[in-house]
Amino acid sequence: MNDLTELPTPALLVDVDVLQRNIDEMASYAERAGVALRPHAKTHKTPAIADLQRAAGAQGLTVATVAEAEVFAAAGHTDLFVAYPLWLDHDRARRVSALLERADLTLGLDSPEAARRMAAQLGSDAGRPRVLVEVDSGHHRSGVDPDAAGEVAEAAGHAGLDVAGVFTFPGHSYSPGAQDDVAAQEADALTRAVASFERRGLEARVVSGGSTPTMATSRTEVMTELRPGVYVFGDAQQWELGTTTPDRIALTCWATVVSHAGGRVVLDSGSKVLGADRPAWASGHGRLLDHPAARVVLLSEHHAVAEWDGGVPPPLGTRVRVVPNHACNAVNLVDELVVVRDGAVVDRWTVAARGANT
Amino acid sequence: MNDLTELPTPALLVDVDVLQRNIDEMASYAERAGVALRPHAKTHKTPAIADLQRAAGAQGLTVATVAEAEVFAAAGHTDLFVAYPLWLDHDRARRVSALLERADLTLGLDSPEAARRMAAQLGSDAGRPRVLVEVDSGHHRSGVDPDAAGEVAEAAGHAGLDVAGVFTFPGHSYSPGAQDDVAAQEADALTRAVASFERRGLEARVVSGGSTPTMATSRTEVMTELRPGVYVFGDAQQWELGTTTPDRIALTCWATVVSHAGGRVVLDSGSKVLGADRPAWASGHGRLLDHPAARVVLLSEHHAVAEWDGGVPPPLGTRVRVVPNHACNAVNLVDELVVVRDGAVVDRWTVAARGANT
Numbered sequence: 001m002n003d004l005t006e007l008p009t010p011a012l013l014v015d016v017d018v019l020q021r022n023i024d025e026m027a028s029y030a031e032r033a034g035v036a037l038r039p040h041a042k043t044h045k046t047p048a049i050a051d052l053q054r055a056a057g058a059q060g061l062t063v064a065t066v067a068e069a070e071v072f073a074a075a076g077h078t079d080l081f082v083a084y085p086l087w088l089d090h091d092r093a094r095r096v097s098a099l100l101e102r103a104d105l106t107l108g109l110d111s112p113e114a115a116r117r118m119a120a121q122l123g124s125d126a127g128r129p130r131v132l133v134e135v136d137s138g139h140h141r142s143g144v145d146p147d148a149a150g151e152v153a154e155a156a157g158h159a160g161l162d163v164a165g166v167f168t169f170p171g172h173s174y175s176p177g178a179q180d181d182v183a184a185q186e187a188d189a190l191t192r193a194v195a196s197f198e199r200r201g202l203e204a205r206v207v208s209g210g211s212t213p214t215m216a217t218s219r220t221e222v223m224t225e226l227r228p229g230v231y232v233f234g235d236a237q238q239w240e241l242g243t244t245t246p247d248r249i250a251l252t253c254w255a256t257v258v259s260h261a262g263g264r265v266v267l268d269s270g271s272k273v274l275g276a277d278r279p280a281w282a283s284g285h286g287r288l289l290d291h292p293a294a295r296v297v298l299l300s301e302h303h304a305v306a307e308w309d310g311g312v313p314p315p316l317g318t319r320v321r322v323v324p325n326h327a328c329n330a331v332n333l334v335d336e337l338v339v340v341r342d343g344a345v346v347d348r349w350t351v352a353a354r355g356a357n358t
Numbered sequence: 359m360n361d362l363t364e365l366p367t368p369a370l371l372v373d374v375d376v377l378q379r380n381i382d383e384m385a386s387y388a389e390r391a392g393v394a395l396r397p398h399a400k401t402h403k404t405p406a407i408a409d410l411q412r413a414a415g416a417q418g419l420t421v422a423t424v425a426e427a428e429v430f431a432a433a434g435h436t437d438l439f440v441a442y443p444l445w446l447d448h449d450r451a452r453r454v455s456a457l458l459e460r461a462d463l464t465l466g467l468d469s470p471e472a473a474r475r476m477a478a479q480l481g482s483d484a485g486r487p488r489v490l491v492e493v494d495s496g497h498h499r500s501g502v503d504p505d506a507a508g509e510v511a512e513a514a515g516h517a518g519l520d521v522a523g524v525f526t527f528p529g530h531s532y533s534p535g536a537q538d539d540v541a542a543q544e545a546d547a548l549t550r551a552v553a554s555f556e557r558r559g560l561e562a563r564v565v566s567g568g569s570t571p572t573m574a575t576s577r578t579e580v581m582t583e584l585r586p587g588v589y590v591f592g593d594a595q596q597w598e599l600g601t602t603t604p605d606r607i608a609l610t611c612w613a614t615v616v617s618h619a620g621g622r623v624v625l626d627s628g629s630k631v632l633g634a635d636r637p638a639w640a641s642g643h644g645r646l647l648d649h650p651a652a653r654v655v656l657l658s659e660h661h662a663v664a665e666w667d668g669g670v671p672p673p674l675g676t677r678v679r680v681v682p683n684h685a686c687n688a689v690n691l692v693d694e695l696v697v698v699r700d701g702a703v704v705d706r707w708t709v710a711a712r713g714a715n716t
Contacts, residue, residue, distance in 0.1 A: 008447070112617075114617070142663075260469065264498070272637070358368065
């Protein structure tokens with residue numbers, strides 16, 4: 001069934017040519033900047049897409065969980081960084097130990113307690129696991145104060161870990177107009193963290209940052225590595241932040257107009273396929289790629305209700321492409337991505353790390 | 359592994375005693391009111407829970423999609439109502455035809471066009487498929503104006519469908535203090551819809567309504583059937599609307615404190631297990647069942663950041679129970695529910711209809 005018009009809806013489509021362009025552009029950007037590219041695989045959770053990123057020059061992958069690391073390692077991607085403040089309980093420690101035997105693994109942490117816990121749980125058989133210290137560059141999610149990074153690094157070293165450097169995620173870049181200021185804060189935080197290492201006689205070999213919204217404004221001169229994720233697909237958040245353009249959006253939800261109740265356009269793409277992300281600054285619950293004036297004003301689990309601003313609303317049964325607000329949460333709702341080129345289905349990719357939360 | 363403290367996090371827990379109490383209380387309520395109970399299975403997507411609802415007296419199940427109907431029919435639940443304004447494309451028509459041969463199926467629609475399409479797509483082999491006409495009781499999502507319900511019913515009858523009655527979903531009940539007014543609007547809409555049928559000489563044998571927030575205020579005297587869904591678990595939305603109490607919340611996310619960065623409490627339960635629902639009136643991105651003063655102020659895919667109002671924040675590694683804002687979207691993120699009783703794991707239930715969107 002290669003005919004897109006016959007595809008059951010809702011389904012997530014990936015335009016493979018747009019995807020490849022996004023991958024190539026980011027690889028070129030990192031190469032020009034002289035930094036390693038380690039894309040965040042939580043966005044796509046799909047080994048077939050990781051293959052394309054690696055083929056374009058990505059050094060390795062970033063993941064968010066041990067379970068994601070397991071999936072990508074099993075698919076042959078063994079240079080992996082778990083960019084998360086890990087607290088190793090017995091289960092995670094057992095799984096990390098197993099991964100250390102077959103993958104080139106780097107782990108995140110953000111406190112002396114977590115470092116001592118990690119070293120104790122992994123034991124001496126694990127050698128000296130490589131870690132990066134997370135610092136808070138202003139998002140106020142996790143990560144230690146940059147000036148205290150050296151203290152965490154020293155504790156980790158004393159506990160027996162190989163402290164390779166620092167990382168941050170400038171997530172407060174997801175706000176209109178914030179990208180340049182946030183990139184400057186990120187650079188300041190990373191610079192202070194490196195200095196904090198040096199005050200204790202430690203070297204930060206890896207200085208890792210980046211987010212899709214800050215790509216154009218990243219101060220790559222202070223970094224050795226970039227970890228963007230969403231760039232591979234783009235989404236309505238990036239579109240409305242102005243950090244991507246509609247022609248660069250590779251992921252859409254194929255949806256059917258099921259009702260014209262009350263003069264509205266009701267689509268069968270609800271929050272169970274788009275995700276429910278809806279930042280206060282967004283214009284709605286996703287966008288319509290081919291109808292930029294339309295707004296998704298109401299979203300429930302199986303209904304996306306759109307207001308059609310200008311033009312004739314599409315007839316019942318029409319198929320449209322809906323751009324999710326947040327690609328990462330949309331992809332995690334499906335078992336496969338339908339790969340399209342020039343309006344035809346050319347492949348299907350398994351979202352192998354869907355639900356890999358632990 | 360029956361010890362909850364050893365369970366990998368994040369995981370969704372169902373307290374089976376609380377669940378059973380919720381099921382029994384709703385069954386008693388419907389019985390006292392003299393109406394049929396047809397719980398919405400999109401909330402749990404779990405045949406094991408549907409079994410408990412049926413055992414307590416539920417007449418059948420409500421589902422949102424043809425794919426959910428397929429899953430529950432395969433699990434032996436054959437009295438099914440697809441409460442959705444269906445537009446039958448070739449794929450859905452083929453699957454509905456197959457279901458009609460083995461299930462007692464009722465279908466939703468909300469326009470003459472959808473009725474004619476349905477009859478044409480299913481063909482005469484399907485007999486006279488039973489349908490309910492959806493009316494809009496003020497939520498403004500889908501559904502025809504109640505005064506026009508008879509017109510849709512007449513068109514459906516002429517097309518060869520068996521029009522059994524009307525249904526509505528008063529979804530605008532998800533707003534603080536709105537429940538009594540919305541229940542009154544629902545009753546008015548259903549009453550007008552029945553009158554609209556009668557003006558054309560048609561009988562509405564089924565008059566179906568209800569939502570969890572309006573359960574206490576439902577005008578059951580105008581209905582033959584109630585379709586609540588969330589009541590089975592409860593969630594933070596219901597807690598904050600005042601339509602359930604914390605001791606009635608059966609679904610929680612088992613999460614670990616992974617960081618104290620910046621004096622915050624960072625949990626490993628992000629939007630990829632809780633869902634990203636966050637209505638403007640909610641106090642945060644979910645609640646902590648055993649710490650009602652805490653607030654989840656920031657949610658990303660793998661972090662829930664809580665502010666601890668009073669008391670000592672829990673140490674790193676502590677396990678806590680997080681109540682999702684919206685149970686239906688949380689359950690759709692996992693492959694199984696961990697069933698607990700008195701703090702021990704007693705079973706695991708497969709979320710068989712996870713991702714069943716088509």
